[in-house]
Amino acid sequence: MNTLQQAQDAVQLAAQKMNQRYRLGYHIMAPAQWINDPNGLIQYKGEYHAFYQHHPYDESWGPMHWGHVKSKDLVHWEHLPIALTPGNDYDKDGCFSGSAVDDNGQLTLIYTGHIYIDKKADTFYQTQNIAVSQDGVNFTKVVENAVIPEPPADSSHHFRDPKVWKHENNWYMILGNSTKDMVGRVILYRSTDLRQWDYIGVLAQSDGSLGFMWECPDFFELNGKHILLFSPQGMEKQGDLYNNLFQTGYLVGDYQYDTNHFTQTSSFTELDNGHDFYAVQTFLDEQSRRIAIGWMDMWESNMPTKADGWCGALTLPRVLTLSEDHKLLMNPVEELKTLRNAEYPALRNQTITTNYLVPTNEALLEIKAVFDLRNEQAVCLKIRGIREEETVLTYDYTTKKLILDCSKSGKTEDGIRTATLHVEHELTLQLFIDSSSIEVFANHGLATMTSRIYPTEERLGFEVAAGANVKELTYWTLNDIWK
Structure with a gap:
């Protein structure tokens, strides 16, 4: 509780000193300091919740916390106390990106713990962890952490960004990952209780042209097809395509749960062609809409707001639909x-x-x-x-x-x-x-x-x-x- 209160006090103090010139009027931002990826998007007990990667002590990236906002209408957002702070053995250098589910009325966050071996050399390992809440505001990390303490044997140390959903009687988790040869891929786990997880295998993997690491994966069904959404790192620019440092895009295909076989029926397609769109996460709301929110910035880009005491925002919520020719369409939610x-x-x-x-x-x-x-x-x-x-x-x-x-x-x-x-x-x-x-x-x-x-x-x-x-x-x- 001390670390949560210290982080909350730090961001509130920073907010009092902040230059307002570029502050946004209708986008999700932290009260001050740095944010990046959206996390834990969910509609829980009738309210929309969005979490985000947050460094409450600086306007630049650092040890990741989870900031938190909620809304009744996807438009008017209310800041809530910081939900997660790093510090345990399994997440001592960062509570990295993840997702949220409603587990029989218990709001459950699934996130990556980041632990440096040598920070200067950027060597680290990553674990998958759980935190729970009865009220949707205050969260407790479970004693079973880390629920997945290490990646598969053929994996590199890149092992993060769990997206969890339930199908029939099982929970499924996909993770962004790369092989030891640094080939980007998405891997799959299964559980009956969110605590004990079995490794199922590789859901999809780069053919060599889609980068060295696939971050922030998401997997869902639209119009009878399955969509694998992810953010590859290390793709080469090709004309008008892939002009940002990193991209977010998707593959369309067919999936069978009994065999874990995802058959691609499309090539990789960028989801947005602007400068500042990354690490998109989606969720299904009570109206059965598939809604996406992304980080509205880009790594290594010019960020003038750092001089003002804050950095980073999230995009407007967008409804995803699949066209007849299997193109993923994004449109702003009607509530805007x-x-x-x-x-x-x-x-x-x-x-x-x-x-x-x-x-x-x-x-x-x-x-x-x-x-x-x-x-x-x-x-x-x-x-x-x-x-x-x-x-x-x-x-x-x-x-x-x-x-x-x-x-x-x-x-x-x-x-x-x-x-x-x-x-x-x-x-x-x-x-x-x-x-x-x-x-x-x-x-x-x-x-x-x-x-x-x-x-x-x-x-x-x-x-x-x-x-x-x-x-x-x-x-x-x-x-x-x-x-």
């Missing part, structure tokens, strides 16, 4: 409409002959734009500052490319990201713009792009370039959930 403060219809059924500026200095915006593409080659939408800053979204009909350019909004190096988007006649864009982020949903989830932006100018508004045939242009000012 409750963020809307005022609606402003700007244009309808007009051809823009000169650049059209919609003036607004609001920092928190949702924009819906629908373009008729039958008579044009490109569409350009700019989020503009009062002088030179801008975030530019362009669709090129000839190349079928959606291009997000943040090079004049805080990403002066490597500022452009591109997604392939096949559109025939109509382009629909839904944009969520926060103080230091943009999330783009194109044609109802056929492409998504998520990036942090760091403007220094007051906002002038947003602008549609000349030549566009606008069917609809509407925007909403959004409320700040943290104020």
